[in-house]
Each structure stands twice: as C-alpha cells, then as structure tokens.
Amino acid sequence: MSSKNQNDSSSEGKSGGRVRPKKHLGQHFLHDEHIARKIGDTLQFQGYSNVLEVGPGMGVLTKYLIEKEVDVVAMELDSESVTYLEAEYQHSNLQVLEADFLKTDLREIFGDEPFAITGNFPYNISTQIVFKMLEYRDQIPEFSGMFQKEVAQRICEKEGSKTYGILSVLTQAFYEAEYLFTVSPGVFNPPPKVDSGVLRLLRKKDYSLPVSDAFFFKVVKTAFQQRRKTLRNSLKSFNLSPKIKEDAIFGKRPEQLSVAQFIALTQKLADDAISTHD
Known part of the structure; x- marks a missing residue:
C-alpha cells in the first residue's frame, strides 16, 4: 500500500x-x-x-x-x-x-x-x-x-x-x-x-475434515496453481490411475468445485493412492 x-x-x-x-x-x-x-x-x-x-x-x-x-x-x-x-x-x-x-x-x-x-x-x-x-x-x-x-x-x-x-x-x-x-x-x-x-x-461447529488436513491443503493448492486446466491435467502429479481419471469431477476446473466437492475430491485421491499401491 x-x-x-x-x-x-x-x-x-x-x-x-x-x-x-x-x-x-x-x-x-x-x-x-x-x-x-x-x-x-x-x-x-x-x-x-x-x-x-x-x-x-x-x-x-x-x-x-x-x-x-x-x-x-x-x-x-x-x-x-x-x-x-x-x-x-x-x-x-x-x-x-x-x-x-x-x-x-x-x-x-x-x-x-x-x-x-x-x-x-x-x-x-x-x-x-x-x-x-x-x-x-x-x-x-x-x-x-x-x-x-x-x-x-x-x-x-x-x-x-x-x-x-x-x-x-x-x-x-x-x-x-x-x-x-x-x-x-x-x-x-x-x-x-x-x-x-x-x-x-x-x-463451523464441526470443522474436522473426513480427510487428512495436510493432504487437503496440498490438493487445493495444486489444483489452483493451474486453474485454467481441468483437474485431470492440473493434478497429474498425484499419479492418477486410469480408473479415477474417468470420474466426471476430473473434467472440471478447480473454480467449478465447491468446498464440499474439494473435500470429496481429496478423499477420491487418497483412496486412489491406496488402491494403486495395493
């Protein structure tokens, strides 16, 4: 200023x-x-x-x-x-x-x-x-x-x-x-x-997330670093499996997702990482 x-x-x-x-x-x-x-x-x-x-x-x-x-x-x-x-x-x-x-x-x-x-x-x-x-x-x-x-x-x-x-x-x-x-x-x-x-x-009365807070922060920040791209492209660094890429949410841009959808997205990525390593 x-x-x-x-x-x-x-x-x-x-x-x-x-x-x-x-x-x-x-x-x-x-x-x-x-x-x-x-x-x-x-x-x-x-x-x-x-x-x-x-x-x-x-x-x-x-x-x-x-x-x-x-x-x-x-x-x-x-x-x-x-x-x-x-x-x-x-x-x-x-x-x-x-x-x-x-x-x-x-x-x-x-x-x-x-x-x-x-x-x-x-x-x-x-x-x-x-x-x-x-x-x-x-x-x-x-x-x-x-x-x-x-x-x-x-x-x-x-x-x-x-x-x-x-x-x-x-x-x-x-x-x-x-x-x-x-x-x-x-x-x-x-x-x-x-x-x-x-x-x-x-x-919020219940402000605990159903996902890792640190991972949630990482997902949100990574998504918006390339806000013009779809999540399928901006989140490539998370090594998405072919199956998760088919989810419709990955065709959206970050600004289109509500907070609740970002939390759901984080859960999907966490589950995908677990299944990929199983």
Missing part, C-alpha cells in the same frame, strides 16, 4: 505524541470512530475471553475492544506505535506487545486457550495473516477484520467465480465466511488507493 501523502502525514494523540504512518509497514491509520466501533462489534465474544488485535497502530479499534469484557493483546511491529499505545491506553485488560505476528508462536501468548483475532490488517501481509490463522484454527473460534476489498471478497467468494481460489476454499472448509461492509479510502491517514472490506469468519 502506498500514498503520495505518506511523507507528510502524521497523527496526534491526547498525550501530544505523534505517530507517522510508515509505508514499508503498510500503515494506514483509520480515523473514523464509527467504523472502528463497527469493527469492534463484529466479534460475538462467545466461548472465549481473549482477543488478539493485529496491527493496532494508534489504537482506534483498540479502545473499543477494551470496552468489552475480554482480555486484549495488541500486537504491533512498529515501536513508535507501541510507545504511543502504552501511553494512551493504560487499561488492566490490555497488553501491548511489540512483535511480528507472522513470526510469533501464538501459543506462547495464549497457551491452549481459545482466542479471537481482529484488526485493520496491513494489506501487504493480509493473506499471510489468514493462512497463519488457519494453522491455529483449533484455538480460534472467530476472526474478523479489514482487508483490501478484493481480498475480503475473495475469502468469502463461492465457486463459479474467477476470484474464487485457494484462500476461499481453505478458509471456508473450516469457517463460515461473511463479507460485512465496504470502507472508502477517505477514512484513513494516509488514504489507500483502493476500497477496503470488513469480513467475519465464524468457525
């Missing part, structure tokens, strides 16, 4: 401190209180008492999270923002951590306890945030936040769309995904060049 105004943009808090948004960190500070409150209200706070906010910046969302009866961990990579947050928001249910979300073992923070994740996510790492969240899906019943609009839409997209892909399938295998609302560039400092979108993911 970038902006021509980045070099002369800064924000000031009650204490007089100033935090300058940094382009290399993808920082765009939300300054619309109404939208911040709406994002804070996207979580249902049921079945858990911990919330991890990724990239709090100057705390416009943080202030609404700490109003809830939950413990908030605000994880921020920018040391200037950390100093600001510690000065501005001194609350007993808030812990400010200077850390890189993508490099942090979240179990060192929460142990085995469940927690939600939310935030106004830096666009340059937003898809990586979702993939990491999926690694901790056993502990994360709920996830919400703001992405670049097209990324948020892609996560929530259904089969049959050109934007439906790896992120859509892997997320929706475990979570119910809902696109909530669109946010215009003008409510950020500096304003990004694109619209933003807020979504919510609610973990």
